[in-house]
Amino acid sequence: MESLVRSCYKRKSGYSFAKKAGDIAREYGIGRIARLASNENPASPSPAALKAAEEALRTVNRYPDENANVLMHALRAHYRHEHFVTGVGMDGVIETILRTLVDPGEKVAISTPTFSFYGLAAMGQGADVVTVPREADFSVDPALFIRQAKDAKVAILCSPNNPTGNATGTDAVRQILEGIEGVLFLDNAYVEFADIDYIPLMKKYENLVLGRTFSKVYSLAGLRVGYAFTPRWLPPWYNRAGTPFAVNSVSMAAAAAALADNDHAERYITHVRQWRKRFTDEIQYPVLPSDANFVMIDVAPHTSDEMVGELARRGVVVRSCRSFEGLPDHYIRANVGEDWENEQFIAGINAV
Template identity: 80%
Template sequence: MERLVRSCYKKKSGYVFAKKAEDIAREYGMTRIARLASNENPEPLSPAALEAAEAALKTVNRYPDERVNVLMNALRATYGDFHFVTGVGMDGVIETIIRTLVEPGEKVAISTPTFSFYALAAMGQGAEVVTIPREADFSADPKRLVNAAKDAKITVLCSPNNPTGNATPIPVVEEILEGIEGLLFLDNAYVEFSGIDYLPLMKKHENLVLGRTMSKVHSLAGLRIGYAFTPRWLPPWYQRAGTPFTVNAVSMAAAAAALGDTAHAERYRAQVKRWRTRFTDEVKYPVLPSDANFVMIDVAPHRSDEMVEELARKGVVVRSCRSFAGLEDHYIRVSVGEDWENELFVKVINTL
């Protein structure tokens, strides 16, 4: 019966996950592993978020609020009078926006190398995926991007970009918005670590969506909460196309409470800023400039998987960048973790 599987999935692999710390611990007989592969916040969720989540557990015999009012109210209290949509992680938001707007055969343009799920989600909707390579320094050339994406239904740009870490300047984003005919989905999963504020663009452009996540700065990766700032016209259609009850009651309550705990977020932002500098200064391999909570490192003449395996043998899990299409096979991505994890990484990689 495998003949029933769609041909697009037979031709391309799915999302490539980083090695699991638990698997490496078992393989090498270790009890403590530095987990620096998945861009997670190593700090547990805030006490306020934990308390809200525990209270919400008492209600899970009922379906959650389909309007996600608790979270919507918290988002407006935090950011002001914007329009929002929510989903199961940033992935869920991306998938639903593509489902809402893209007919089979229509074009989705993606600036690469970048997060692979954009192409997987577009492919799943039957879209024609067009990739626009970044420049040698991994910046996005607005003229090149607009020329390739002018007639695309959706153009996807990640800023700060995963896995390269660099952010796209606001004037470049604005030039893209003014040059394309369709929607720009600007993935801001790591924007809290950048110091860049793209929100003023929402007041000027009705073809912009800013995607965000609670997984990084707010320590809620395991609860899978994504949201986006959208133009006024989009939410009613998004709701019509969306899967019912995607945001569960526990995640909703925890996310709303986490938005109010600014001290929790600020601690990790400070940790990221400090360790990006230390990685740059102390690692013997070239560390690319980063506006995210990770850095990308050029480990040539080593190959990506080779370096990941050597680090794993020493108790450090990082991400190989080999699976990022368009990226040469000598880069690794390293998240900012706890002090002991970061220190172990620096110590080990400088011996390799």
């Protein structure tokens, strides 16, 4: 029966997950593991979000609101923008955007190295996937990107980029928007940690979609809530293509409440910026400039997996960057965690 599986999934492996903290604890007999591999917020969700989730849990005998009105109203009030779509995490938004816009055989252009799920989702849609390499410093060359993505149905750019951490400036994004024929999906999963704002571009460009998530700054990774700013024309078609009742009642209630708790978000943003500087100043290996809640570190002469193994033995879980297409095999990625986790990480990596 396995012959029925589509050939694209036989040719290419799926998403690569980091090793679980519990597995490392058992393997090395370590009681407390610093979990810095998944770009998660180490803080619990906002009390308001927890209360809203608990109240919504009492209603889960019923299907969620198909229009996600409680979340849509919260997004519109918070951002003063009218048109949004939602999904099961950023991944769900990406999949549905591609399902809405891309026919099999049409081109999807992706700036690399970057988050691997873009390519997997495009492959699942039957797209012709074209990768556009970044410069040696991991910046985006707008002219090169336009040449490769000009006739793409969808072009995908992550800013701040995962795993490199650097953001692409608004002038470069504007140049790309004016030079391509299709839609630019700009993944802004980490934008709250950067000093850059792409939302004003929505007023001018009908081919821009800004993807966001509640997984990072709002501490809701386990509830899987993604959303996107869109032009006026897109939501009716997105909703037609989307999975019914995709975002559950508990998730949308928690997300709406979290959005209103600015203090919770700002505390984590401040925490991230303080520790990004300490990582840069105190780690003995080159730490690349970052606008996200993580840093990428050049650990040469070690390979990515060698350093991940050394840190695991010291009670720290970080992400090997070996699986990121186009990235040399001597980088790791580590997010900002709790104070003790960050201290354990600095001590551990400086001992290797």
